[in-house]
Amino acid sequence: xxxxxxxxxxxxxxxxxxxxxxxxxxxYEALDTFMFAPNTTNDVKGSQIRDAVDxxxxxxxxxxxxxxxxxxxIYNVGHxxxxxxxxxSATLGEKIGIGLWQVLPIVVVSYGVGLGIEFVxxxxxxxxxxxxxxxxxxxIPLVMPPDIPLWQVGVATAFAVIIGKExxxxxxxxxxxxxxxxxxxxxxxxxxxxxxxxWTYLGDAQxxxxxxxxxxxxxxxxxVSTGENVVASLNTFGTGWNEGVFxxxxxxxxxxxxxxxxxxxxxxxxxxxxxxxTGTGSWKIIVSVFxxxxxxxxxxxxxxxxxxxxxxxxxxxxxxxxxxxxxxxATDPVTAAQTETGKWVYGFLIGLFTVLIRVFNPAYPxxxxxxxxxxxxFAPLIDYFVVSANKKRRLxxxxx
Amino acid sequence: xxxxxxxxxxxxxxxxxxxxxxxxxxDQPETFVIKxxxxxxxxxxxxxxxxxxxxxxxxPLFHDKKHDxxxxxxxxxxxxxxxxxxxxxxxxxxxxxxxxxxxxxxFKKHSVSDINNLAAPEIKDQLLKAGVWPTLVQRPFGVIAxxxxxxxxxxxxxxxxxxLAPDYSVLFKGQDQYFQVGxxxxxxxxxxxxxxxxxxxSEISTxxxxxxxxxxxxxxxxxxxxxxxxxxxxxxxxxxxxxxxxISPLGVIQIGKLFLNGVYDTSRLLAVxxxxxxxxxxxxxxxxxxxxxxxxxxxxxxxxxxxxxxxxTGTSIGKDGHVGFFDHHLSVLPEGDYYEFLGWITPSAxxxxxxxxxxxxxxxxxxxxxxxxxxxxGEPRAFVQTGVFEQVTPMDVLPTHLLKxxxxxxxxxxxxxxxxxxxxxxxxxxxxxxxxxxxxQEILREGLExxxxx
Numbered sequence: 141x142x143x144x145x146x147x148x149x150x151x152x153x154x155x156x157x158x159x160x161x162x163x164x165x166x167x168y169e170a171l172d173t174f175m176f177a178p179n180t181t182n183d184v185k186g187s188q189i190r191d192a193v194d195x196x197x198x199x200x201x202x203x204x205x206x207x208x209x210x211x212x213x214i215y216n217v218g219h220x221x222x223x224x225x226x227x228x229s230a231t232l233g234e235k236i237g238i239g240l241w242q243v244l245p246i247v248v249v250s251y252g253v254g255l256g257i258e259f260v261x262x263x264x265x266x267x268x269x270x271x272x273x274x275x276x277x278x279x280i281p282l283v284m285p286p287d288i289p290l291w292q293v294g295v296a297t298a299f300a301v302i303i304g305k306e307x308x309x310x311x312x313x314x315x316x317x318x319x320x321x322x323x324x325x326x327x328x329x330x331x332x333x334x335x336x337x338x339w340t341y342l343g344d345a346q347x348x349x350x351x352x353x354x355x356x357x358x359x360x361x362x363x364v365s366t367g368e369n370v371v372a373s374l375n376t377f378g379t380g381w382n383e384g385v386f387x388x389x390x391x392x393x394x395x396x397x398x399x400x401x402x403x404x405x406x407x408x409x410x411x412x413x414x415x416x417x418t419g420t421g422s423w424k425i426i427v428s429v430f431x432x433x434x435x436x437x438x439x440x441x442x443x444x445x446x447x448x449x450x451x452x453x454x455x456x457x458x459x460x461x462x463x464x465x466x467x468x469x470a471t472d473p474v475t476a477a478q479t480e481t482g483k484w485v486y487g488f489l490i491g492l493f494t495v496l497i498r499v500f501n502p503a504y505p506x507x508x509x510x511x512x513x514x515x516x517x518f519a520p521l522i523d524y525f526v527v528s529a530n531k532k533r534r535l536x537x538x539x540x
Numbered sequence: 541x542x543x544x545x546x547x548x549x550x551x552x553x554x555x556x557x558x559x560x561x562x563x564x565x566x567d568q569p570e571t572f573v574i575k576x577x578x579x580x581x582x583x584x585x586x587x588x589x590x591x592x593x594x595x596x597x598x599x600p601l602f603h604d605k606k607h608d609x610x611x612x613x614x615x616x617x618x619x620x621x622x623x624x625x626x627x628x629x630x631x632x633x634x635x636x637x638x639x640x641x642x643x644x645x646x647f648k649k650h651s652v653s654d655i656n657n658l659a660a661p662e663i664k665d666q667l668l669k670a671g672v673w674p675t676l677v678q679r680p681f682g683v684i685a686x687x688x689x690x691x692x693x694x695x696x697x698x699x700x701x702x703x704l705a706p707d708y709s710v711l712f713k714g715q716d717q718y719f720q721v722g723x724x725x726x727x728x729x730x731x732x733x734x735x736x737x738x739x740x741x742s743e744i745s746t747x748x749x750x751x752x753x754x755x756x757x758x759x760x761x762x763x764x765x766x767x768x769x770x771x772x773x774x775x776x777x778x779x780x781x782x783x784x785x786x787i788s789p790l791g792v793i794q795i796g797k798l799f800l801n802g803v804y805d806t807s808r809l810l811a812v813x814x815x816x817x818x819x820x821x822x823x824x825x826x827x828x829x830x831x832x833x834x835x836x837x838x839x840x841x842x843x844x845x846x847x848x849x850x851x852x853t854g855t856s857i858g859k860d861g862h863v864g865f866f867d868h869h870l871s872v873l874p875e876g877d878y879y880e881f882l883g884w885i886t887p888s889a890x891x892x893x894x895x896x897x898x899x900x901x902x903x904x905x906x907x908x909x910x911x912x913x914x915x916x917x918g919e920p921r922a923f924v925q926t927g928v929f930e931q932v933t934p935m936d937v938l939p940t941h942l943l944k945x946x947x948x949x950x951x952x953x954x955x956x957x958x959x960x961x962x963x964x965x966x967x968x969x970x971x972x973x974x975x976x977x978x979x980x981q982e983i984l985r986e987g988l989e990x991x992x993x994x
Contacts, residue, residue: 177883192891194918312922
């Protein structure tokens with residue numbers, strides 16, 4: 141390690157003020173602090189000791205929380221592929237192989253494009269490379285369909301990082317969630333590539349007879365016009381090629397078509413557990429998103445006017461990407477409400493709007509993405525009211 | 541009847557090297573220093589002595605141009621050997637080479653019964669002349685108390701929850717009488733109550749528990765329960781326009797000694813603490829003592845930082861520095877100027893953390909005493925994580941929003957968010973736990989000065 145440190149020290153001076161490569165200082169800083177925790181000490185006045193935590197470690201914790209979803213996603217992409225082409229004899233290795241083949245390039249493109257832009261901006265705008273993208277770069281692949289064209293991943297990532305984040309001043313300043321901006325960009329710019337039968341990777345193979353790429357959300361959406369019981373339709377779906385794919389139990393476990401990392405409610409909950417135990421993600425937001433969705437589901441059950449509104453409320457929690465959104469997207473501290481009371485309101489409204497959009501807006505079968513983006517925009521307003529209440533308490537005390 | 545307040549939020553930093561309850565008398569240090577920089581609210585300190593002058597304990601050393609009634613006096617007798625100035629000839633410190641035996645300037649003595657007949661102007665006059673006045677700190681802003689003001693209350697925190705904090709029952713043992721007289725004097729200066737705030741779960745020294753004429757409040761909970769700002773917030777919060785004074789028990793005792801004995805007696809116990817100190821214990825000395833005598837030959841290693849005060853709010857003074865005016869506590873910690881390979885991810889149970897993020901295992905054994913060094917453990921970043929400051933601030937104040945309003949220099953917003961209720965020590969834990977390594981205390985002081993000068 142000494143050798144490495146010496147090498148870094150050797151080139152350090154040319155990046156510092158007055159050095160030849162001065163303008164690339166923050167690129168150097170990013171590398172240096174990645175390899176070695178810096179030797180800086182606290183000021184003469186003020187706190188002489190500091191907590192061992194830093195932003196890198198915090199972000200790494202979030203990435204670890206996503207690993208179960210990623211691993212499960214890789215397996216599931218392969219699993220769904222072989223089911224769809226009717227090859228039931230595929231081994232675990234073959235499934236993982238296909239999964240890796242599809243997912244890894246997406247991850248590489250997402251990180252490559254995003255970090256590239258971050259470095260360029262850090263040099264141009266003279267701010268340190270913030271670690272936020274380490275998380276964003278992993279979130280983006282997890283919300284992509286498995287056979288998304290790679291160039292689209294690149295374009296979406298570039299759009300999200302430049303327009304969604306750097307335009308606002310970089311990490312910590314953005315208004316909307318960066319990974320969801322990427323997803324929303326694709327959704328509106330290339331709708332055909334991110335809807336319909338894209339949720340299973342078929343490759344060059346032919347789908348088995350009877351195969352359908354419909355999602356639980358689409359089935360539930362169709363129920364509005366057909367009037368069929370949603371649960372019954374879900375239970376019978378996949379007969380002949382993927383028996384029981386949309387049963388309650390399997391929806392929870394997540395062996396079903398969908399975006400790479402979002403299918404498994406179970407894996408999301410494991411991630412949630414890591415975030416909550418480590419204190420990195422707000423449990424208030426996670427709980428209140430689920431609570432809001434469930435409450436809205438129950439309310440719709442009561443006033444139920446069609447087959448979709450009559451779908452049991454707990455189904456809302458396990459179909460689509462609600463769990464993934466609640467655990468990994470809504471909890472983004474930069475774009476969420478920042479006051480503790482605000483977090484309850486923010487999360488609850490995300491859950492509520494998700495179900496509302498799902499059930500009443502036929503144009504958008506999945507509501508979580510739009511609900512989170514909407515609440516990202518409204519989070520400052522929620523905080524405004526919470527902060528105003530704090531000020532009011534102080535003012536009242538003064539006049540008593 | 542006092543209040544009993546249970547605080548839940550906060551974090552007690554459990555460090556190795558707390559002082560053993562042992563008082564040692566050694567030779568007194570050679571030099572003592574008074575630093576105008578220890579006080580807030582001074583405009584332009586002007587020396588009243590020259591190098592070579594001889595002074596007694598209680599002789600004036602300097603005063604502030606704007607508040608010329610407040611005298612800052614010598615803590616010991618001896619010869620003025622240095623008047624140190626900084627940029628723009630700013631007065632930094634006045635150094636005294638101490639006599640072997642302290643001689644005192646004599647002030648008016650009073651018997652206990654006389655004290656009851658004293659009036660506020662008389663009291664103020666004596667406090668100002670003798671140099672005890674600067675022990676009174678005024679909120680808002682944490683500045684030297686204004687002699688013309690009448691505070692709505694005076695608060696005394698009778699325990700310290702800072703890391704490595706000295707034990708007040710050792711520090712003030714046997715000072716019951718002086719404390720009582722000090723309190724009696726203070727009562728004449730306020731229109732309201734004198735509050736003595738004690739710790740609910742540890743044994744309270746009789747100095748405090750037997751004090752008469754005060755409201756004895758009890759607090760429980762982790763640090764910053766011992767911070768007087770937090771206590772005021774829960775007992776009788778500061779609103780716009782309010783003036784509240786705070787004073788340490790040491791200051792109260794000095795007031796008592798001044799009126800009973802007629803001297804400015806700054807003798808005090810100094811807790812020498814920290815993981816790098818061989819024998820952490822208490823030493824008998826005076827205000828502004830040179831630290832050399834206490835740490836020479838008493839260190840485990842030489843690469844250390846010597847801090848006047850506690851590790852959260854103290855000031856690094858160097859191995860040949862002098863203890864600050866308000867401090868009765870010295871912390872010696874290992875200096876943290878080292879690189880650590882992949883230090884941002886390697887798991888560790890040794891490093892102290894309020895967080896439980898990946899690899900930070902100190903939360904598993906919170907009662908274990910740990911060694912903390914002065915490394916920043918990371919580099920400054922934008923505000924990202926939310927809700928952490930709130931977890932260590934047991935007040936109805938929103939630290940993140942307050943700090944942002946200061947960064948935006950929005951004075952109305954600072955006022956509305958409660959800047960009058962806090963000074964550095966109340967939010968020092970925020971600086972400690974901050975993931976993005978902001979200089980919270982420095983930012984807060986900038987805000988306080990902005991509001992004060994507006």
